[in-house]
Amino acid sequence: MFLYEHEGKEIFRKYGVPIPPNGIAYSVEDALSIAKKIGYPVVIKPQILGGRRGKAGAIRFAENDEELTKHANELLSMEIRGERVKRILVEKKVNIVHEYYLSYLMDFYERKPIVMFSTEGGIEIEEVARTKPEAISKKYLSLDYGMTSFIAMEMLNEVGIKGQEARKFVPIFINLWKAFSEGDLLLAEINPLVKTAEGDIIAVDARVMVDDNAEFRQGWIRELKEKRGGKESLEFKAKEKGISFVVLDGNVGVIGNGAGLTMATVDLVKEFGGEPADFLDIGGGAGPERVFEAIRTLTELPNIRVIIMNIFGGITRCDLVAQGIVEALNKLDLRIPLVVRLTGTNEEEGRSILEKAGIHAYTDMIEAVKTAVRLSKEGK
Amino acid sequence: MGVLINKETKVLVQGITGREGAFHTKLMLEYGTKIVAGVTPGKGGMEVHGVPVYDSIKDAMKEHDIDASIIFVPAKFAYDAVMEAIYNELNPIVVITEGIPIWMTLKLVTEAKKRGINIIGPNCPGIIVPGEIKLGIMPGHTFKLGNVAVISRSGTLTYEISKLLSDNDLGQSVVIGIGGDPVKGLTIPEALRLLEQDPLTKKIVIIGEIGGVEEEKAAELIKSGELSKPVVAYIAGKHATLRTGVSFGHAGAIILGEMGRPESKIKAFNEAGVPVARLPIEVINYLKQS
Numbered sequence: 001m002f003l004y005e006h007e008g009k010e011i012f013r014k015y016g017v018p019i020p021p022n023g024i025a026y027s028v029e030d031a032l033s034i035a036k037k038i039g040y041p042v043v044i045k046p047q048i049l050g051g052r053r054g055k056a057g058a059i060r061f062a063e064n065d066e067e068l069t070k071h072a073n074e075l076l077s078m079e080i081r082g083e084r085v086k087r088i089l090v091e092k093k094v095n096i097v098h099e100y101y102l103s104y105l106m107d108f109y110e111r112k113p114i115v116m117f118s119t120e121g122g123i124e125i126e127e128v129a130r131t132k133p134e135a136i137s138k139k140y141l142s143l144d145y146g147m148t149s150f151i152a153m154e155m156l157n158e159v160g161i162k163g164q165e166a167r168k169f170v171p172i173f174i175n176l177w178k179a180f181s182e183g184d185l186l187l188a189e190i191n192p193l194v195k196t197a198e199g200d201i202i203a204v205d206a207r208v209m210v211d212d213n214a215e216f217r218q219g220w221i222r223e224l225k226e227k228r229g230g231k232e233s234l235e236f237k238a239k240e241k242g243i244s245f246v247v248l249d250g251n252v253g254v255i256g257n258g259a260g261l262t263m264a265t266v267d268l269v270k271e272f273g274g275e276p277a278d279f280l281d282i283g284g285g286a287g288p289e290r291v292f293e294a295i296r297t298l299t300e301l302p303n304i305r306v307i308i309m310n311i312f313g314g315i316t317r318c319d320l321v322a323q324g325i326v327e328a329l330n331k332l333d334l335r336i337p338l339v340v341r342l343t344g345t346n347e348e349e350g351r352s353i354l355e356k357a358g359i360h361a362y363t364d365m366i367e368a369v370k371t372a373v374r375l376s377k378e379g380k
Numbered sequence: 381m382g383v384l385i386n387k388e389t390k391v392l393v394q395g396i397t398g399r400e401g402a403f404h405t406k407l408m409l410e411y412g413t414k415i416v417a418g419v420t421p422g423k424g425g426m427e428v429h430g431v432p433v434y435d436s437i438k439d440a441m442k443e444h445d446i447d448a449s450i451i452f453v454p455a456k457f458a459y460d461a462v463m464e465a466i467y468n469e470l471n472p473i474v475v476i477t478e479g480i481p482i483w484m485t486l487k488l489v490t491e492a493k494k495r496g497i498n499i500i501g502p503n504c505p506g507i508i509v510p511g512e513i514k515l516g517i518m519p520g521h522t523f524k525l526g527n528v529a530v531i532s533r534s535g536t537l538t539y540e541i542s543k544l545l546s547d548n549d550l551g552q553s554v555v556i557g558i559g560g561d562p563v564k565g566l567t568i569p570e571a572l573r574l575l576e577q578d579p580l581t582k583k584i585v586i587i588g589e590i591g592g593v594e595e596e597k598a599a600e601l602i603k604s605g606e607l608s609k610p611v612v613a614y615i616a617g618k619h620a621t622l623r624t625g626v627s628f629g630h631a632g633a634i635i636l637g638e639m640g641r642p643e644s645k646i647k648a649f650n651e652a653g654v655p656v657a658r659l660p661i662e663v664i665n666y667l668k669q670s
Contacts, residue, residue: 002625049625106482108562108632109593111489126638143490184481213631214481216456235626244629248622259560259629260534260589263616264660270619271658279620281629284517284535285400312536312543314505314519344539345519365540366659 001212004047006089007224008188008206015179017172017190018202022091031072032065034090040064041093046075046085056080061093086229094202099192101125101136102172104147104180106187112140113180115147115173119159121192135159147177168201184214184221234300241293242283250275252376253298253307253336257282257316265310265369274373277304285315291324296332306337308372310365313344320346322353322361329357337375341368382509383529383554383578384472384498389513390445392437392470393418394461395452396428400476404452404517405429411514416444419464437468448472450506450515455479458502462488466497474515475501475565482631485563492565499565503630505535505557516557518542526551527580528667531571532587533560533594533632537616541587541660548664553580560589560630568594569601576607583610583667586654590617591633591640599648610670613649614657618642 003011009019023034024047035042044060046053053059058080062068068090078085099121107114118136120128128135137155141147152173156166172193180188187209194204215221225236231247238245244259248266252274256262262281269276278301282294298307311321325340342350342361354361362368391408395401396418406429409415415431417440424435434440437449449470453461458477465473466488473492480502492499500507506516510523522539524546532538538557545552554575558566568586575581584607588595595615601607620628621642624635635641646656655666 106486106563108482109567109597111486111563143487181483184483186482209636211482211631212627213455213479214483217481244627246623246626246628256536258534258536259633260532260537260587260616261540263589263620263628263633264537264540264614266620267616267618268659276619276622279628312540314522314536314539315517316536344522366661 001210001221001225002049003206003208003210003224004049004087005045005206006047006087008208009203011179011183011208012176012203012206016175017179018200019206020092020094020202020204022089025072025088025090026086027076028069028072031068031088031090035062035065035068038090038092042068043091043093044068044071044075045089045091046078046080047087047089048080048083048085050081050083053080084230094194094204095197096194097197098195100194101128101191102176102193103187103189103191104177104185105189107140110140113143113146115139115141115155115177117155117159117173119161121194125191146181147173149174172201184211184218185209186211234297238280238297242286242290243294243297244279244281244283245297246279247301248276248278250277251303251305252372253277253280253301253304255280255282255294255298255307255309257286257311258284261310261312265308265365268366268369269308269373272370272373274376277301282316286324287320288324288327291321292328292331295325295328295334295338299332299334304336306339306372306375308339308341308369310341310368311343313342313346313350316344317346318342318344318350319353322350325359326353326357339368339372339375341365382512383556383574383581384500384507385448385509385513385515387412387414387509387512389414389515390447391415391515392440392446392449393431393452394449394465395454396420396431396433397423397426398452398454401452402428405431407520408514411520413513413515416446437464437470441468446470448474448515450474450476452476459484459488462499463491466492466495469495469497472498472500472507473565474504474506475499475559476504476506476517477501478503480561482561482563485561489563489565500556501559501561501565503561504559504564505538507554507556509554510552518555518557522546523555524551527553527582528585529553529575529578529581529583530555530585530587531568531575532557533589533630534587534616537587541585541614541663544661544664545585545667550664550667553578560632562592562632562634568598572598572601572607576609581609583612583670585663585667586611586613588613588615588645589630589633590615590620590628590635590642591630593639595645596648599652599654602654603652611654612657612663612666612670613654614660614663615642615645
């Protein structure tokens with residue numbers, strides 16, 4: 001899961017990576033009271049997960065209450081690449097002398113953490129790698145000792161930062177590593193990390209990704225998820241019931257068992273000219289309750305016109321799935337057609353349960369998907 | 381014969397007394413897998429479907445010859461269970477458990493590699509040599525013996541495509557579900573190298589998906605000429621580009637910026653001369669042509 005900038009900065013602060021004084025605002029009043037506390041000038045940044053806010057003209061500066069009110073108002077009613085702005089970060093503006101880049105990330109394929117530092121910050125690191133590779137120092141780290149002072153010093157020297165100047169960076173290298181390795185992070189990126197006119201080194205942005213699987217040993221992940229709204233809130237509620245759910249924007253609701261099969265179903269809907277509304281995986285060995293919950297979840301999507309349910313029973317039993325479907329039809333006010341493909345373990349039992357309820361189940365998934373796509377286009 | 385395992389492999393089930401562990405122990409026994417012992421700490425002395433249960437692997441090994449382990453232990457306790465299997469030099473170790481934190485998997489796989497031990501998974505359906513041994517949770521009747529090997533990051537999609545293969549007289553030499561996590565014990569390129577050495581395998585199907593770079597690395601390997609056997613691929617999540625930065629069911633099925641995009645995987649395979657099926661059924665046609 002990606003974190004919002006202010007959530008990432010909170011982690012930085014906890015681990016001793018310096019950040020400017022700031023506060024999170026949901027309204028203009030919030031923003032004004034934060035500014036009063038930290039003092040002008042301030043920078044105002046919408047909190048979205050997409051990034052590239054600068055290019056969207058969404059990073060603003062204010063010298064006084066009047067300017068802050070105007071910008072906060074505008075930003076809080078903004079939509080950036082489809083993402084509604086609900087909260088803004090109000091932060092003390094720092095006097096930047098130079099911008100650097102520092103990040104830790106996990107190389108999944110090589111199975112090792114990587115650290116990257118560059119004297120060219122404020123632009124994307126891929127861009128620097130193309131145009132000025134000598135400004136980047138990059139290293140794989142060992143899981144046994146991770147980041148150490150000498151590795152940090154070597155990297156700083158490598159890009160021309162030496163002596164007393166270099167020593168200022170070392171604690172940031174070490175502390176960010178601690179946040180990364182102890183916090184179950186998969187990415188901890190500071191871009192830019194800045195040197196101020198006062199000579200301090202401060203993180204003015206934070207891009208952080210955390211491993212969802214670590215929730216059982218990182219209680220704060222759950223707290224963050226609970227606070228989120230919109231699509232993410234629907235997805236979070238489904239996850240609580242053992243359902244993997246990703247909201248897309250179309251009108252063909254997709255339910256499957258197993259991530260691969262469900263993704264393949266989403267693909268087929270698109271291949272045959274339909275628009276998938278979601279990806280919903282009921283997981284392995286689902287019983288009637290989870291199937292019911294899956295169908296109920298989809299009724300919360302406003303644009304949905306048909307549901308395609310693609311089940312290949314392995315561990316999952318077709319009869320239990322069928323029971324869940326029948327229960328959903330009886331208890332939910334489902335005003336859209338449900339197309340079912342059912343094959344595998346206990347297929348016959350499942351099929352007969354459905355037939356008694358007046359539902360024909362397909363065996364072939366292509367045929368089922370085509371039917372669902374056709375139904376999504378009827379009666380508009 | 382068989383890749384990594386065969387009908388003589390003596391198997392230990394960790395987490396054998398749990399619901400999933402017990403259920404699949406029964407199914408594996410029915411398939412013919414030689415399960416000799418189970419481990420659940422604190423449950424030593426019990427029996428599950430006739431299989432004796434021990435508190436520790438060390439204890440079990442006093443009484444039995446054991447080669448491989450399959451792990452059903454819940455994510456919270458899985459790190460300890462996998463480490464125990466590594467310390468006792470079991471090989472391969474199949475980790476069915478979903479939800480192990482990546483930092484933990486990283487340490488487990490690093491330790492296993494040091495000792496030359498193969499971990500399959502985590503978050504995988506396991507491995508099956510049709511007619512010989514099933515070390516996993518896949519529905520056994522879906523598979524038929526033959527000479528097509530399947531490597532897959534998915535579970536049900538593997539059963540779907542394997543069934544299509546079986547129905548079309550394309551039996552399987554081995555089916556390896558390598559798992560849906562971003563960090564895993566056996567990657568697609570590593571599995572390809574094993575299959576190149578396997579005399580039973582004549583052709584290979586790769587069932588990939590969005591996320592990571594394994595498919596691209598596999599394409600590099602094929603392009604380099606290190607692999608002589610024909611390969612056909614299917615990529616799930618071609619339209620998962622509708623949302624990036626979120627996982628589609630599998631922790632590893634995630635597009636991060638430019639990494640993990642389906643078009644990059646399809647391009648890499650095409651450049652390596654590997655046909656990529658648009659529909660699952662097309663895998664059959666491509667295999668018959670190859």
